[in-house]
Amino acid sequence: MSIIKQLQSQLRKKERSAVEITEEYLGRIEELEPKLKSFLCVTREEALATARQVDEKIARGEDIPPLAGIPIAVKDNIVTKGIPTTCASRILENFVPCYDSTVTQKLKDQLAVIVGKTNLDEFAMGSSTENSAYGRTQNPWDTERVPGGSSGGSAAAVAAGECVVALGSDTGGSIRQPASFCGVVGLKPTYGLVSRFGLVAYASSLDQIGPFGRTVEDTAILLQAIAGHDPHDSTSLKVEVPDYTQYCTTDLKGLKVGIITETLSSGLDSQVADRVTQAVKELEKLGAEIKEVSCPRFRYGLPTYYIIAPSEASANLARYDGVKYGLREEADNLLEMYTKTRAKGFGAEVKRRIMLGTYALSAGYYDAYYLKAQKVRTLIRQDFDNAFTQADVLVCPTSPTTAFKAGEKTANPLSMYLSDLMTIPVNLAGLPAMSIPCGFDHQNLPVGMQLIGNVLREDLLFRVGYAYQQVTDWHTHTPRL
């Protein structure tokens, strides 16, 4: 059952106060952080102040919004007024935003209890949270392993029970891959469903903010709170947001589920393949019709993404120049100041992306790389369009492997990039997708199944995900810490 709903019912019945709940989670953070390092900053005072407001509201007999009093963590590339927002980068070490992102403002409007800001790969570039300038986060299931990335801190915090739900961002898999590695649910919404205002831009045509939770219903409640049109984000969609929890039902009759043929072939860990295949059988038992669907150009997602994302990043990161934000290295002239600041402020992976992107966009190479990548992006989108004429929801593994050991892939960027093989095409096509726990491998590491929907069909992801969680108990397993 939804943890949010359980806590809300306890609050309404006055069985527990919001301050008590908040203290409990803050206590757990204090106990576990030395081991996990999910957080870059814990906002104890602010959290307790909000909790007290919730308790006062309840005492006055007023109704409370769905997220009131619920401990929630926010990825540290989402700006929070008066609270440092570092993007896990030295260049923003002392940056304290003077405004709130639309999503955090919406959380505050509901009196959600923000307990802190979570660790990530610097500027969300990475798949293991090892690219953080402030140290790596440990996977709660095995602290020698990575939690995935880039939203590794948020995924680990939810898995370890340091918060009930969390926000992450997903440009190429950064919500779904860590959700899969940490055994929690993670959802990347349709591009444009959630405002990006106040999300520090990495690759603007791909970035989306989305929820993490242990149960599908919790992610539905959190998405409900943050979705919707925002005049501050020109890419935000003008659509009615449905009541997502109404789709949390157990009947999948008549629903066509398509397994993406190309994803179950080579390069995939056999245990991952096995767990996902088992999960699909469960969906069949729930009434879904299972078929195989081909997306022949799915595999071009990775090379396409590694042209488009760095290109956009190289433009987006031009703003960190020692003048407008954060770090500034003094020098004799302006150019030298820029150079020294950026050399010192950015980590190796960020520099690699800036160089790749600058190269791909430069005159003479633009047509060969960037323009071509955009064309392939369209082809990938067409494969999905075609697939959705045959199936309502597509499934595949979230990641080719379970969580890998820290340090295992840091020396080889390509092997690191490969862990987003299954998630990247979804961002290129702007589609919604969810990673949901579907078992464990022989080392007791969680495996994730990815459900992909057509544009704005989050309802179907909730339907399939919820039904699956009613007949399985993977999401009730907790790491021993």
Ligand code: GLN
């Ligand atoms: N791992 C991918 C990258 O490094 C995706 C990151 C993300 O989704 N933010 O770009």
